[in-house]
Amino acid sequence: MEKKNLDWANLDFSYKKTDKRFVSNFRNGAWDEGKLTEDDTVTISECAGVLQYSQSCFEGLKAYTTEDGRIVAFRPDMNAKRMENSAKRLEMPTFPPERFIDAVVRTVKANAGYVPPFGSGATLYVRPYMFASGPVIGVAPSDEYQFRIFSTPVGPYFKGGARPLTLCVSDFDRAAPNGTGHIKAGLNYAMSLHAIVTAHKNGFNENMYLDAATHTKVEETGGANIIFVTKDNKIVTPKSGSILPSITRLSLLEIARDYLGLEVEEREVYFEEVKDFAECGLCGTAAVISPVGKIVDHGKEICMPSGMQNMGPITKKLYDTLTGIQMGRVEGPKGWIKVIE
Ligand SMILES: *Cc1c(COP(=O)(O)O)cnc(C)c1O
Numbered sequence: 001m002e003k004k005n006l007d008w009a010n011l012d013f014s015y016k017k018t019d020k021r022f023v024s025n026f027r028n029g030a031w032d033e034g035k036l037t038e039d040d041t042v043t044i045s046e047c048a049g050v051l052q053y054s055q056s057c058f059e060g061l062k063a064y065t066t067e068d069g070r071i072v073a074f075r076p077d078m079n080a081k082r083m084e085n086s087a088k089r090l091e092m093p094t095f096p097p098e099r100f101i102d103a104v105v106r107t108v109k110a111n112a113g114y115v116p117p118f119g120s121g122a123t124l125y126v127r128p129y130m131f132a133s134g135p136v137i138g139v140a141p142s143d144e145y146q147f148r149i150f151s152t153p154v155g156p157y158f159k160g161g162a163r164p165l166t167l168c169v170s171d172f173d174r175a176a177p178n179g180t181g182h183i184k185a186g187l188n189y190a191m192s193l194h195a196i197v198t199a200h201k202n203g204f205n206e207n208m209y210l211d212a213a214t215h216t217k218v219e220e221t222g223g224a225n226i227i228f229v230t231k232d233n234k235i236v237t238p239k240s241g242s243i244l245p246s247i248t249r250l251s252l253l254e255i256a257r258d259y260l261g262l263e264v265e266e267r268e269v270y271f272e273e274v275k276d277f278a279e280c281g282l283c284g285t286a287a288v289i290s291p292v293g294k295i296v297d298h299g300k301e302i303c304m305p306s307g308m309q310n311m312g313p314i315t316k317k318l319y320d321t322l323t324g325i326q327m328g329r330v331e332g333p334k335g336w337i338k339v340i341e
Pocket of ligand 1: 060184220221222223224225244245246247248249283284285286
């Protein structure tokens with residue numbers, strides 16, 4: 001498909017309408033066969049479960065153009081599985097993983113002209129999501145749902161690319177100990193908006209959330225997991241039942257261990273320890289791995305030794321290897337790359 005005439009190098013992280021999107025409806029206990037459509041609007045009951053009680057979940061992944069001109073997606077099977085978990089926790093029907101992957105492939109293929117060219121720094125962001133479309137007035141799961149996937153070409157999530165970020169330790173909580181922090185529910189984001197707007201007003205890029213029960217342990221930011229590097233080059237990442245299991249983080253830990261030969265620890269991380277780490281990064285599909293230069297705790301600054309100018313050396317190696325695999329420059333572990341065309 002001929003590439004669209006976009007200013008690829010200067011794309012920001014925002015929604016741009018593309019040609020086709022996938023839609024499937026769940027009615028009378030079953031998903032229909034689904035189809036691609038040009039209609040970018042949704043018409044649902046005024047009393048739809050998503051509008052009244054926020055019954056919705058979503059996913060996010062990217063499609064890339066590789067060096068040799070193929071279009072690939074990164075680990076869509078993991079997104080399919082995670083969305084199943086999200087749906088189950090929200091009492092929604094699951095969308096079968098093999099159908100999820102097929103719908104991703106069809107959506108990307110139908111919008112191949114919007115997949116940014118290799119080397120542009122941009123990617124096609126793919127957004128699967130599901131919501132309660134049927135009416136509910138008493139608090140209960142809906143009987144009807146819609147599953148959709150749209151795609152939109154995006155530039156880097158954090159403007160300025162590799163420039164280290166400043167986080168602030170938030171007084172707000174992101175996720176309750178036995179709540180929904182571990183699933184990709186829209187409601188987790190609704191309740192984080194006030195916290196992020198407040199952080200931005202105060203000049204910070206992101207919030208660092210601590211565990212809601214004790215406010216002593218590091219959890220994650222609003223939309224990305226956290227990885228630390230110790231002074232002796234060990235990778236440490238927080239373990240908690242209320243962190244969203246990032247596919248990027250899982251992949252980076254595997255890369256650290258199997259490609260870079262580093263020791264990897266997933267364990268509880270006390271905020272007290274943060275001052276002793278050498279590097280810190282935020283990881284997620286949108287962020288890839290973005291370096292953190294400074295963490296501010298109620299006016300007290302923790303400056304990472306890696307500084308405010310560049311990525312730390314280990315963060316850089318992780319970034320280069322992961323993006324190398326995604327762009328086809330480095331051979332990835334079996335099953336990580338789904339060739340679309
Ligand atoms: C989506 C998300 C992430 C990143 O997950 P990836 O699978 O790596 O994209 C991290 N934290 C939260 C809260 C998220 O919603």
